[in-house]
Amino acid sequence: MAEERVRTGAPAFSWRDWWDKAGMLVVFVLLFAGLSLKVPNFLTWQNMIGLSLSVSTVGMVACTMLFCLASGDFDISVESTVAFGGVLAAVVITSTGSVLLGVGAGVAAGALVGLANGTIIAKLGINALITTLATMQIVRGLCFIVSGGSAVSVARESFYTLGNGTMLDVPYPIWLTLTSFVVYGVILNRTTFGRNTLAIGGNKEAALLAGIPVARTKIVIFALQGAMAAFAGVVLASQMTSGQPNSSQGFSLDVISACVLGGVSLAGGVGTISGTIAGVLIMGTVQNVMSLQNVDTFYQYVARGGILLAAVLFDQLKKR
Amino acid sequence: MRMLNRIVRIVALTVPFMLAAGCGTQPADTAHRAAKKVKIGFLVKMPEEPWFQNEWKFARKCADKYGFEVVTIGTPDGGKVLAAIDNMGAQGAQGFVICTPDVKLGPAIVQRARRNNLKVMAVDDRFVGSDGTSFMTEVPYMGISARKIGEMVGKALSDEMRKRGWKAGETAACGVTFDELDTARQRTDGAADVLAAAGFPKDKIYRVHEKTTDVEGGLNAANIVLAQHPDVKRWLVFSMNDEGVMGAVRALENTGRFSAENVIGVGIGGNSCVVEFRKEKPTGFFATVLISPLRHGFETSELMYKWIADGVEPPKETLTEGILVTRETFEKVMDEQGLTDVAARGKSD
Numbered sequence: 001m002a003e004e005r006v007r008t009g010a011p012a013f014s015w016r017d018w019w020d021k022a023g024m025l026v027v028f029v030l031l032f033a034g035l036s037l038k039v040p041n042f043l044t045w046q047n048m049i050g051l052s053l054s055v056s057t058v059g060m061v062a063c064t065m066l067f068c069l070a071s072g073d074f075d076i077s078v079e080s081t082v083a084f085g086g087v088l089a090a091v092v093i094t095s096t097g098s099v100l101l102g103v104g105a106g107v108a109a110g111a112l113v114g115l116a117n118g119t120i121i122a123k124l125g126i127n128a129l130i131t132t133l134a135t136m137q138i139v140r141g142l143c144f145i146v147s148g149g150s151a152v153s154v155a156r157e158s159f160y161t162l163g164n165g166t167m168l169d170v171p172y173p174i175w176l177t178l179t180s181f182v183v184y185g186v187i188l189n190r191t192t193f194g195r196n197t198l199a200i201g202g203n204k205e206a207a208l209l210a211g212i213p214v215a216r217t218k219i220v221i222f223a224l225q226g227a228m229a230a231f232a233g234v235v236l237a238s239q240m241t242s243g244q245p246n247s248s249q250g251f252s253l254d255v256i257s258a259c260v261l262g263g264v265s266l267a268g269g270v271g272t273i274s275g276t277i278a279g280v281l282i283m284g285t286v287q288n289v290m291s292l293q294n295v296d297t298f299y300q301y302v303a304r305g306g307i308l309l310a311a312v313l314f315d316q317l318k319k320r
Numbered sequence: 321m322r323m324l325n326r327i328v329r330i331v332a333l334t335v336p337f338m339l340a341a342g343c344g345t346q347p348a349d350t351a352h353r354a355a356k357k358v359k360i361g362f363l364v365k366m367p368e369e370p371w372f373q374n375e376w377k378f379a380r381k382c383a384d385k386y387g388f389e390v391v392t393i394g395t396p397d398g399g400k401v402l403a404a405i406d407n408m409g410a411q412g413a414q415g416f417v418i419c420t421p422d423v424k425l426g427p428a429i430v431q432r433a434r435r436n437n438l439k440v441m442a443v444d445d446r447f448v449g450s451d452g453t454s455f456m457t458e459v460p461y462m463g464i465s466a467r468k469i470g471e472m473v474g475k476a477l478s479d480e481m482r483k484r485g486w487k488a489g490e491t492a493a494c495g496v497t498f499d500e501l502d503t504a505r506q507r508t509d510g511a512a513d514v515l516a517a518a519g520f521p522k523d524k525i526y527r528v529h530e531k532t533t534d535v536e537g538g539l540n541a542a543n544i545v546l547a548q549h550p551d552v553k554r555w556l557v558f559s560m561n562d563e564g565v566m567g568a569v570r571a572l573e574n575t576g577r578f579s580a581e582n583v584i585g586v587g588i589g590g591n592s593c594v595v596e597f598r599k600e601k602p603t604g605f606f607a608t609v610l611i612s613p614l615r616h617g618f619e620t621s622e623l624m625y626k627w628i629a630d631g632v633e634p635p636k637e638t639l640t641e642g643i644l645v646t647r648e649t650f651e652k653v654m655d656e657q658g659l660t661d662v663a664a665r666g667k668s669d
């Protein structure tokens with residue numbers, strides 16, 4: 001479908017480009033406005049904080065999942081890495097007494113998991129879905145082994161600050177998520193690494209021929225994702241004051257759903273940080289409102305899946 | 321035309337979200353009244369399990385009686401618990417009752433509740449402090465007298481075994497355990513200890529850990545024991561709830577060699593096993609120690625309501641009793657206990 005062009009030499013404003021860049025954000029703004037009017041207790045400071053906290057973990061990992069999906073890959077092991085980061089940090093803090101060491105160990109372990117994923121996928125050429133399915137199981141098993149089979153309580157109060165402290169009345173996890181959005185947004189839009197990611201996802205062969213270090217880029221993406229997931233897990237563990245080996249089951253699909261809702265294509269090559277932010281916020285807002293309205297737990301599952309399906313279908317229609 | 325197209329598409333996409341999100345029970349104009357009304361949350365770790373669904377049912381009955389609103393939320397992991405607490409704070413609730421998905425979340429739950437000005441009461445699983453071992457006795461708690469009820473199971477097993485004249489030589493006991501939860505460990509320890517004290521050989525009590533406390537968990541665990549001891553001819557089965565025993569009984573039936581004649585299973589609960597008792601032919605599931613979701617659902621909500629409305633703090637610890645029931649006696653006893661509609665499950669008239 002050709003765009004209408006004004007023949008003055010300057011490029012015409014393209015609605016399609018505008019929609020790709022900001023469409024989902026507009027949907028979010030309209031949704032937010034509508035719900036503020038219709039749903040009691042929605043537009044309050046307390047609820048906004050609660051809403052932001054509830055999407056903080058997904059938000060942080062969605063930043064790197066954006067890169068992963070945009071480069072044409074998949075990663076369902078993040079849920080286990082989130083749990084593992086928290087559990088390892090809890091175990092290390094309890095045995096050494098050092099919060100810094102615990103957090104560092106958790107994040108480093110996550111990076112290692114990501115490194116393993118990336119190497120197997122990029123160097124050995126094994127399918128990303130299968131690889132991360134396997135590492136998801138392995139890392140989950142490690143969670144239980146390292147924790148001794150049950151949750152690990154952390155008595156050290158300085159650990160609680162990460163998840164429960166506030167700055168300007170806003171809890172740290174929210175600040176961390178906002179920072180992630182900014183940082184990864186800059187990386188995607190302003191660095192060669194970001195451009196390479198999209199190029200690889202768009203056409204891997206062409207990217208190779210153009211001299212882009214495909215394997216290395218993919219390994220870096222997975223390693224970053226592992227580290228980010230583990231860090232999000234440490235922050236979550238700090239909020240729960242314990243490392244929970246069975247936490248975040250199904251989290252991977254929540255993150256991928258948010259990205260897809262935000263316009264990231266599962267085929268690769270397409271993705272924006274603003275879309276991802278919108279996807280995360282829309283999912284979170286719908287969940288928040290369903291809880292405020294006391295929609296039955298089981299109907300909530302149906303609704304969440306339905307929204308994702310609608311978004312994907314809509315995206316497909318738009319392409320025609 | 322194209323612009324109109326785009327706008328129509330944006331609106332069309334937004335509408336389903338709003339419908340999905342906005343549909344519920346509260347219209348906007350009751351916002352003021354909702355803030356004054358008493359609202360109590362009831363959070364459970366496994367909303368799909370009958371025990372918790374019954375707790376919710378009785379919580380709603382209590383809400384109807386006293387005129388408050390109960391908010392039922394399923395919280396299968398720590399992250400969801402914290403989000404639910406924040407959400408209850410945002411909707412103006414004053415307190416909640418919770419069966420936590422993990423007892424070590426205790427300190428985090430108390431902290432988050434305090435931040436949202438919510439009163440907390442624990443039901444079924446007691447909070448453990450940040451040292452990882454001692455109970456948080458400052459939080460009001462209602463649970464079953466786990467040890468005593470476990471002992472009732474052990475006694476029921478050894479009594480029935482004696483009645484049937486089974487010899488210890490051909491019999492073994494399968495205990496499906498979940499020791500990381502203290503109330504569960506006390507039940508299975510109680511059963512095993514009473515069996516041993518009654519003369520049952522200790523080395524023939526085989527304990528196996530289940531990954532989840534539902535029927536599937538019990539089935540998978542029992543299969544392991546069956547594979548390890550294929551020449552046992554008669555089995556006694558116990559666990560920390562009905563589902564564990566039901567799963568084990570299913571596993572035994574699946575081998576084709578076991579049925580009601582050579583299996584005695586005694587569960588704890590009295591909710592899920594009604595389905596067993598209603599089967600045409602008796603199964604290896606022989607009896608259960610009935611515990612009351614009415615007390616755990618209704619009474620806890622009532623205690624929380626009185627705390628909020630009248631300032632009367634609930635007792636720090638309330639332990640509820642169990643009653644042994646079998647296929648023959650369950651309907652009558654459950655009727656007497658006010659659990660008639662629970663007993664009516666699976667009734668075909």
